[in-house]
Amino acid sequence: MAMIELNHISKEYRTDNIVTPALSNIDLKIEQGEFVSIMGASGSGKTTLLNIVGCMDAPTAGTYLFDGKDLSREKENNLSAIRGKRIAFVFQHFALIGDYTIFENVEMPLIKQSVSKTVRQQKIQSALEAVGIKSLSKKKAAHISGGQKQRVAIARAIACGADVILADEPTGALDSKTGKEIMELFTNLNAEGKTIILITHDRKIAEYAKRLITIQDGRILSDEAISKNNLAFSCTKYAFYAYGLQGK
Numbered sequence: 208m209a210m211i212e213l214n215h216i217s218k219e220y221r222t223d224n225i226v227t228p229a230l231s232n233i234d235l236k237i238e239q240g241e242f243v244s245i246m247g248a249s250g251s252g253k254t255t256l257l258n259i260v261g262c263m264d265a266p267t268a269g270t271y272l273f274d275g276k277d278l279s280r281e282k283e284n285n286l287s288a289i290r291g292k293r294i295a296f297v298f299q300h301f302a303l304i305g306d307y308t309i310f311e312n313v314e315m316p317l318i319k320q321s322v323s324k325t326v327r328q329q330k331i332q333s334a335l336e337a338v339g340i341k342s343l344s345k346k347k348a349a350h351i352s353g354g355q356k357q358r359v360a361i362a363r364a365i366a367c368g369a370d371v372i373l374a375d376e377p378t379g380a381l382d383s384k385t386g387k388e389i390m391e392l393f394t395n396l397n398a399e400g401k402t403i404i405l406i407t408h409d410r411k412i413a414e415y416a417k418r419l420i421t422i423q424d425g426r427i428l429s430d431e432a433i434s435k436n437n438l439a440f441s442c443t444k445y446a447f448y449a450y451g452l453q454g455k
């Protein structure tokens with residue numbers, strides 16, 4: 208059984224009698240532990256798809272099964288519980304509260320989950336350590352760089368214990384070097400078993416994943432494993448590291 212299973216999913220937005228079809232008849236299975244990139248032109252339906260997978264939006268038709276449970280017609284309370292515990296989001300513009308410290312930003316979902324103070328402290332310290340910003344924990348989110356903000360957002364996803372991380376253009380607001388560092392973090396998280404689904408407009412970013420889905424006009428145009436050439440590239444890169452050379 209796939210962890211994420213979309214069967215004949217369609218989505219239409221209706222505003223002021225205008226109907227906009229966003230997704231048409233999507234069939235998709237994603238197994239636990241996969242790392243998937245989604246690409247497609249602007250307006251092709253990528254964010255709509257991610258929002259349905261992340262229980263932020265409901266489909267107009269079709270069924271969405273998460274771990275075998277049909278969530279398509281689930282009540283908001285139950286969806287919000289799944290969002291909080293199983294699925295975390297990382298956004299292009301970070302979605303942090305600027306006036307809160309880094310520690311407090313990571314802490315918020317844990318308070319919502321009623322995690323005790325001692326356990327919260329442990330989870331937050333270990334998540335901040337995993338993304339390399341433990342020393343910044345008392346700084347306000349407004350006073351750190353874009354790359355550091357995205358690390359906070361990833362730490363928040365790690366700390367809340369989600370096993371699925373959905374990332375919508377996570378490197379879109381970052382320079383290419385910082386973007387690569389963020390993608391290395393996602394690669395590590397995937398190696399630890401997290402399921403990652405990531406939207407990007409950048410083919411190089413997409414190639415960090417193991418599978419690439421292309422969307423066009425609300426339909427899946429292609430769904431393929433990332434090619435061996437790229438694996439050869441990453442093997443070369445890791446060989447560089449293994450021999451203690453500068454791997455660039």
Ligand SMILES: Nc1ncnc2c1ncn2[C@@H]1O[C@H](COP(=O)(O)OP(=O)(O)OP(=O)(O)O)[C@@H](O)[C@H]1O
Binds near residue numbers: 220222228247249252
């Ligand atoms: N809340 C909404 N109300 C009405 N139409 C919407 C809404 N959100 C998205 N749409 C429309 O649905 C279609 C798919 O939008 P979506 O945001 O999923 O595309 P996208 O591929 O993520 O685009 P981008 O790359 O520009 O972010 C577009 O035609 C868009 O205009």
